[in-house]
Amino acid sequence: MRGPGLLLVVGIGVMASPAMAQKEISLPIPQGLWTAAIDPCHSTTHLNVYDGKRWGSVYYYGDKNDQGPEAAFDDIVETRPAAHDFTEMRFGFSGGASYIHIKPFRRDGMIYRTGGPTAAGFVVKNETLYLCDYSKLSKKMQKAVKSHAPAFVTAKK
Numbered sequence: 508m509r510g511p512g513l514l515l516v517v518g519i520g521v522m523a524s525p526a527m528a529q530k531e532i533s534l535p536i537p538q539g540l541w542t543a544a545i546d547p548c549h550s551t552t553h554l555n556v557y558d559g560k561r562w563g564s565v566y567y568y569g570d571k572n573d574q575g576p577e578a579a580f581d582d583i584v585e586t587r588p589a590a591h592d593f594t595e596m597r598f599g600f601s602g603g604a605s606y607i608h609i610k611p612f613r614r615d616g617m618i619y620r621t622g623g624p625t626a627a628g629f630v631v632k633n634e635t636l637y638l639c640d641y642s643k644l645s646k647k648m649q650k651a652v653k654s655h656a657p658a659f660v661t662a663k664k
Contacts, residue, residue, distance in 0.1 A: 531559050532583040535594055535611050540565075540644070540652065540659050541619075541636040548639035551648060555619070555636060556580070556656050562596055562607070565655045567647070576651030593620060614638075 534557060541555040542548055552572035554565045563580030567573065582599040589595040593608035605623030612618060615638035622631040641652060641661050653660050 532586060534583075534586060534596070534609065536609060536617050537614065537638060540639045540641065540656070541617070542639050544635035544637055548637075548643040549645055551639070551644070554639065554644075554648065554652070554656075556659070558656065558658055562598075563656075565648075565651050567651065576654060578651075578655035593618075 536557065538557050538559050541557070542551040542553070546553065552567040556563050556565055561580040561582055563578060565576060565578045567575040568577065569575075583596050584599050585597045587595050587597065589608045591610070593610045596607050596609070606621070608620040608622075610618045610620070617636050619634045619636045620631060621634075622629065624630075641649065641659055644652065649660075
């Protein structure tokens with residue numbers, strides 16, 4: 508499931524326009540580093556990042572996830588309610604048929620829903636994401652976060 512979701516986020520980054528002064532955006536989830544339920548924090552090579560103003564990804568890629576790290580972030584310009592208690596994030600560009608919806612199910616968990624056109628028709632995918640503490644990440648991912656999302660580099664005591 509990660510592939511299409513990653514492509515949507517990366518694709519958004521390519522289309523985003525330069526940001527003006529960005530206001531804080533309220534989502535029903537805490538700011539932080541999020542990983543797919545199938546990728547525990549200690550071994551993930553892909554993180555979704557919400558910093559209060561932007562949504563994006565910090566990740567490694569390639570057959571063995573040994574290339575990178577790379578990052579793609581987009582300004583969230585507004586949020587709005589979506590069906591079934593989801594919240595839709597809208598980004599700093601117009602048009603496009605793809606979307607990202609989120610829905611918390613506890614403080615450190617959410618359903619991440621992406622939808623968009625493919626050769627097979629419009630496809631909707633759900634993925635469960637969990638919040639990761641920086642200190643629980645591998646040294647490799649700590650390095651990536653330090654480089655691309657330094658606000659989340661913290662030491663737990």
